[in-house]
Amino acid sequence: MGDFSATGYWAVVLGGSSGLGFASAKKLAEHGMNVCVIYRSPRSEKEMLETNFYQIRKTGVEFLEFNADALNSDKQLEILSKLKNAMGEGKVRCLLHSIAKGNLKAMDGLDSLSSDDFRTTFDAMAASLYEWTKLLFNAGLFAADARILAFTSEGSTKAWKHYAAVSSAKAALEAISRSIALEFAPHGIRSNCIQAGVTDTAALRMIPGNEDLVKHSISRNPFKRLTAPEDVANVVYLMNKDESAWINGTIIPVNGGEHLQ
Numbered sequence: 001m002g003d004f005s006a007t008g009y010w011a012v013v014l015g016g017s018s019g020l021g022f023a024s025a026k027k028l029a030e031h032g033m034n035v036c037v038i039y040r041s042p043r044s045e046k047e048m049l050e051t052n053f054y055q056i057r058k059t060g061v062e063f064l065e066f067n068a069d070a071l072n073s074d075k076q077l078e079i080l081s082k083l084k085n086a087m088g089e090g091k092v093r094c095l096l097h098s099i100a101k102g103n104l105k106a107m108d109g110l111d112s113l114s115s116d117d118f119r120t121t122f123d124a125m126a127a128s129l130y131e132w133t134k135l136l137f138n139a140g141l142f143a144a145d146a147r148i149l150a151f152t153s154e155g156s157t158k159a160w161k162h163y164a165a166v167s168s169a170k171a172a173l174e175a176i177s178r179s180i181a182l183e184f185a186p187h188g189i190r191s192n193c194i195q196a197g198v199t200d201t202a203a204l205r206m207i208p209g210n211e212d213l214v215k216h217s218i219s220r221n222p223f224k225r226l227t228a229p230e231d232v233a234n235v236v237y238l239m240n241k242d243e244s245a246w247i248n249g250t251i252i253p254v255n256g257g258e259h260l261q
Contacts, residue, residue, distance in 0.1 A: 009093035094240050222256060
């Protein structure tokens with residue numbers, strides 16, 4: 001029996017088909033939390049998805065998965081309706097934001113970043129956190145002691161080449177999380193960001209010059225290795241335990257001390 005087996009708790013994971021989102025969903029499922037994953041993946045990833053989702057299903061928890069645009073209002077209503085039916089008397093303990101849909105263009109050159117690129121990235125990687133918080137809150141689906149978690153990175157305060165749109169979105173994500181922490185606290189909701197160290201995920205491999213980021217991260221990490229998705233998932237699990245209830249409105253580095261030098 002896992003920690004959450006008798007609670008009726010659910011985790012709603014935005015972007016949980018791979019990487020940090022999937023590792024976290026799997027970890028929570030292993031501890032008895034029911035899981036709803038919302039993601040966007042092409043047909044070419046079907047085999048990978050089946051393999052990943054089987055790992056969640058075999059834990060025995062209730063599991064819902066939607067290959068849908070989390071920002072589409074019609075899809076949102078459809079997902080909420082199906083989630084409500086599946087939950088019964090259950091409640092959402094965790095809303096985990098792991099959407100990695102950002103524009104990685106340079107700021108100079110012929111095909112440089114446009115205002116639309118910034119807006120699209122902001123909507124997907126920042127505003128959607130508040131959008132889904134509001135959706136679940138208005139539907140009355142949050143548990144009395146709910147946890148909202150969002151993945152950020154050092155890029156929110158540092159300039160990396162071709163990362164300007166994502167960097168600004170991550171900074172906004174952190175600001176939105178802080179405001180949720182303040183304004184939803186009277187409703188029992190805690191909100192925090194997890195600043196993962198550089199992790200070998202599909203999202204990282206899309207960043208131009210990611211090889212240099214990897215080398216630099218390993219060289220300055222006290223443990224001389226990259227952060228693993230499981231390292232981050234472990235903290236997501238810890239942040240959902242009763243004992244973490246007094247942590248609110250902060251940014252938690254999960255990087256083995258990578259930020260120290």
